[in-house]
Amino acid sequence: xxxxxxxxxxxxxxxxxxxxxxxxxxxxxxxxxxxxxxxxxxxxxxxxxxxxxxxxxxxxxxxxxxxxxxxxxxxxxxxxxxxxxxxxxxxxxxxxxxxxxxxxxxxxxxxxxxxxxxxxxxxxxxxxxxxxxxxxxxxxxxxxxxxxxxxxxxxxxxxxxxxxxxxxxxxxxxxxxxxxxxxxxxxxxxxxxxxxxxxxxxxxxxxxxxxxxxxxxxxxxxxxxxxxxxxxxxxxxxxxxxxxxxxxxxxxxxxxxxxxxxxxxxxxxxxxxxxxxxxxxxxxxxxxxxxxxxxxxxxxxxxxxxxxxxxxxxxxxxxxxxxxxxxxxxxxxxxxxxxxxxxxxxxxxxxxxxxxxxxxxxxxxxxxxxxxxxxxxxxxxxxxxxxxxxxxxxxxxxxxxxxxx
Numbered sequence: 512x513x514x515x516x517x518x519x520x521x522x523x524x525x526x527x528x529x530x531x532x533x534x535x536x537x538x539x540x541x542x543x544x545x546x547x548x549x550x551x552x553x554x555x556x557x558x559x560x561x562x563x564x565x566x567x568x569x570x571x572x573x574x575x576x577x578x579x580x581x582x583x584x585x586x587x588x589x590x591x592x593x594x595x596x597x598x599x600x601x602x603x604x605x606x607x608x609x610x611x612x613x614x615x616x617x618x619x620x621x622x623x624x625x626x627x628x629x630x631x632x633x634x635x636x637x638x639x640x641x642x643x644x645x646x647x648x649x650x651x652x653x654x655x656x657x658x659x660x661x662x663x664x665x666x667x668x669x670x671x672x673x674x675x676x677x678x679x680x681x682x683x684x685x686x687x688x689x690x691x692x693x694x695x696x697x698x699x700x701x702x703x704x705x706x707x708x709x710x711x712x713x714x715x716x717x718x719x720x721x722x723x724x725x726x727x728x729x730x731x732x733x734x735x736x737x738x739x740x741x742x743x744x745x746x747x748x749x750x751x752x753x754x755x756x757x758x759x760x761x762x763x764x765x766x767x768x769x770x771x772x773x774x775x776x777x778x779x780x781x782x783x784x785x786x787x788x789x790x791x792x793x794x795x796x797x798x799x800x801x802x803x804x805x806x807x808x809x810x811x812x813x814x815x816x817x818x819x820x821x822x823x824x825x826x827x828x829x830x831x832x833x834x835x836x837x838x839x840x841x842x843x844x845x846x847x848x849x850x851x852x853x854x855x856x857x858x859x860x861x862x863x864x865x866x867x868x869x870x871x872x873x874x875x876x877x878x879x880x881x882x883x884x885x886x887x888x889x890x891x892x893x894x895x896x897x898x899x900x901x902x903x904x905x906x907x908x909x910x911x912x913x914x915x916x
Contacts, residue, residue, distance in 0.1 A: 562587070566583065569583070582604075585602070585604040585605075585855070588602045588851075588857075589601075589602045589604070592857065592859070593667070595860075597844075597860050598628040598667055598668045599628075599668060599844055599846050599858065599860050600846070600857075600858065600859045600860050601667050601668075601669045601670075601857075601858050602851075602855070602856075602857050602858075603669070603855060603856045603857070603858065604855055605854040605855055607669070607673065608854060608855050608856045609854075610673055611669060611856070611858075620676060620677055620678055620679035620680070620681070620702040620703060620704055620705075621675065621676045621677075621702055621703075621704075621705050622638075622642065622643050622644040622647075622649075622675055622676075622683065622700045622702060622703075622705075623638060623639040623642020623643050623644045623645065623703070623705040624636075624637065624638040624639060624642060624644035624645075624649055625637050625639075625758040625814070625816075626655065626668070626671065626672070626675070627668065627816070627840065627842060628668050629840075632654050632663075633654065633655040633663040633666065633668070633671050634652065634653070634654050634655070635649055635650065635651055635652065635653040635654075635655065635687075636651060636756075636758055636813070636814045636816060636840055637651045637755075637756035637757075637758065637814030638650070638651070639705065639707060639708070639725070640708050640725065641708075642703075642705060643700050643701055643702065643703050643705075644700055647698050647699065647700045647701075648698055649685070649687070649698060649700065650689065651756065651812070651813060651814045652689070652690060652813060653687040653688070653689050654687060654688045654689075655671070655685055655686070655687055656686045656687065656688055656695055657684075657685070657686035658671060658674040658675055658683065658684075658685060658686075659674065659683060659684050661674060669858070676702065677702050678702065679702055679703055679704055680701065680702065680703075681701070681702050682699050682700065682701050682702070683699070683700055683702060684697055684698075684699050685697070685698050685699075685700060707725065707726055707728070708725040708726075709724070709725055709726060709728050709730070709731055709734055710722065710723065710724050710725065710731065710734045710735065710738060711723040711725075712738045712741060712742075714741075714745050714747060715911075717911070717915065718747050718749060719747065719749045719750075719751060719911060719914055719915075720741075720742045720745060720747045720749065720750050720751070721750075721751045721753065721907075722735075722738055722742070722750070722751070722752050722753065723753040724752065724753065724754055724757055724819075725756070725757055726757060726758065726759070726760045727757070727759055727760025727761050727764040727765050727768070727818040727819070727822075728760050728761065728764065729760075729761055729764070731760065731761070731764045731768065732763075732764050732767040732768055735768050735771075736771075739771060739800075743800075748804045748805055748806060749806045749807075749914040749915075750805065750806070750807045750808070751807075751808050751809075751810065751907070751910050751911075751914070752807070752808075752809045752810070752832070753809075753810045753907075754809055754810060754811050754815045754819040754822070754823055755810050755811060755812040755814060755815060755836060755906070756812065756814035756815070757814070757815055757816070757818075757819040758814065758816045758817065758819070758840075758842075759816050759817025759818035759819055759820075759842065760817075760818045761818065762780075762793070762818060762821070764818065765779070765780075765818040765819075765821045765822045766779050766780070766793050766794075766795070766796070766821075767796060768822060769795060769821070769822045769825050769826060770795040770796035770797060770798045770799070771798045771799070771800060771801070772799065772801055772805075772807070772826055772829075772831045772832070773795035773797070773799055773825070773826075773829060773831065774795060774797055774799045775794075775795060775796065775797025775799070776794050776795060776797065777794060777795040777829060777867075778792050778793070778794055778795075778825070778867040779793050779794060779795055779821065779822075779825045779867070780792075780793050780821045780824070780825060780864055780865065780866065780867070781793070781864070781865040781866075781867075781869075782845060782862045782863075782864065782865075783862055783863050783864070783865050783871075784861065784862045785862075787861075790865070791862075805831075806914050807826070807831060807832040807833070808832060808833050808834075808835050808910040808913055808914055809822075809823050809826060809827070809832045809833070809834050809835070810834075810835055810836050810906055810907065810910055811823050811834055811835075811836045811837065811838075811839050811877060811879055812836045812837040812839070812885075812906070813837055813838065813839065813840055814840065815836075815839040815840060815877075816839065816840035816841075816842040817840075817842045817843070817864075817872075819839065820839045820840070820841070820842070820843065820864075820872045820876065820877050821864060821866075821872070823839065823877050824866035824867070824870065824872065824877045825866065825867055827877070827880065828866055828867045828868045828870075829867065833880045833881065833913060834877065834878075834879040834880045834881070835879055835880065835881045835883055835906055835909050835910045835913065836879050836881075836882070836883055836906045837879060837882065837883070837884065837885075837906075838876045838877065838878050838879065838882075839872075839876045839877040840876060841872060841873055841874070841875065841876030842872070842873060843863050843864035843865075843871060843872025843873030843874070844860045844862070844863050844864070844873045845860065845861055845862040845863065845864065846858050846859060846860050846861065847859055847861045881909060881913070883905050883906045883909045884905070885904075885905060885906060886903045886904070886905040
């Protein structure tokens with residue numbers, strides 16, 4: 512998660528499309544001014560002699576012209592950040608810092624998929640609905656081995672994102688490896704301006720109300736409130752909230768939406784800073800409009816991340832909803848974006864998310880109460896009188912079965 516101006520965003524992955532500020536980053540954007548005390552030489556238990564020796568050897572022996580001293584400093588800071596072995600802690604020199612802020616503001620073209628580092632491999636979390644990535648055949652779980660001609664093995668998440676995004680109308684070639692496939696394959700995706708869906712709803716004929724939430728955007732709480740009003744007005748008392756493929760978004764949105772189901776003051780999620788400071792607990796606002804007649808199932812999978820994991824984890828542990836599907840992604844770290852100079856910034860992991868019961872989301876993810884692996888079989892027969900082919904959804908079917916018991 513990253514911290515952006517007082518609003519926390521917790522997208523699991525950086526969206527390679529035009530999305531304003533929703534990344535499984537924990538999100539605050541902290542415009543920190545340089546503190547004169549910080550710029551003084553710190554007392555550290557390290558020998559800097561090798562550093563200066565290499566600095567001088569580069570100046571003396573490197574044959575391809577001099578590199579500006581300031582550029583060497585940026586490179587050194589980048590190496591310092593990478594020494595943490597944390598894919599979400601990254602230093603942004605001037606050009607990269609501008610690109611990252613453009614990404615946050617959505618002023619670029621992309622492929623419309625969320626990606627993250629999973630087991631040290633660049634992995635697709637989920638392609639967005641109707642996105643160029645989805646239309647090109649990219650699937651959740653695909654491992655991206657190359658972006659055009661660049662191997663991804665040693666790339667940071669932010670560097671990978673910068674290579675995937677680009678001008679609208681241009682192509683990016685992704686070499687992906689898919690589980691159960693014999694060999695990698697190349698897929699070309701045409702970049703476009705990405706329109707991120709937020710929410711859909713449907714009242715089924717069997718009386719089950721289904722809400723599909725695609726992201727925790729800034730306006731998600733208002734849209735969610737409207738949809739909940741439709742649910743109440745329908746007279747239904749069986750609810751499915753589909754968070755599959757939802758990479759997260761604003762922390763405030765997750766807390767606000769969870770508050771419709773929890774009494775005032777109940778913990779939703781904690782921010783654990785280790786031994787740096789006390790835990791920060793985010794609690795329900797106490798809207799709590801539903802009684803014990805509510806039957807509630809939340810669908811989750813490997814593409815459910817960050818804010819999705821916070822909401823699902825809280826409602827499951829408080830006994831409000833049953834989770835059906837697959838283990839969630841496990842993006843539970845919090846990043847803070849700090850201005851180092853007016854042109855550079857550091858995105859650094861500062862905390863991790865814990866569920867109300869103290870489970871570390873980043874270390875364990877959220878396990879469903881009922882595990883259901885998606886059907887590998889094609890589709891079921893089209894409804895009579897239509898040409899539409901419907902894909903079998905075993906996870907949704909299980910949720911319906913549970914609610915109808």
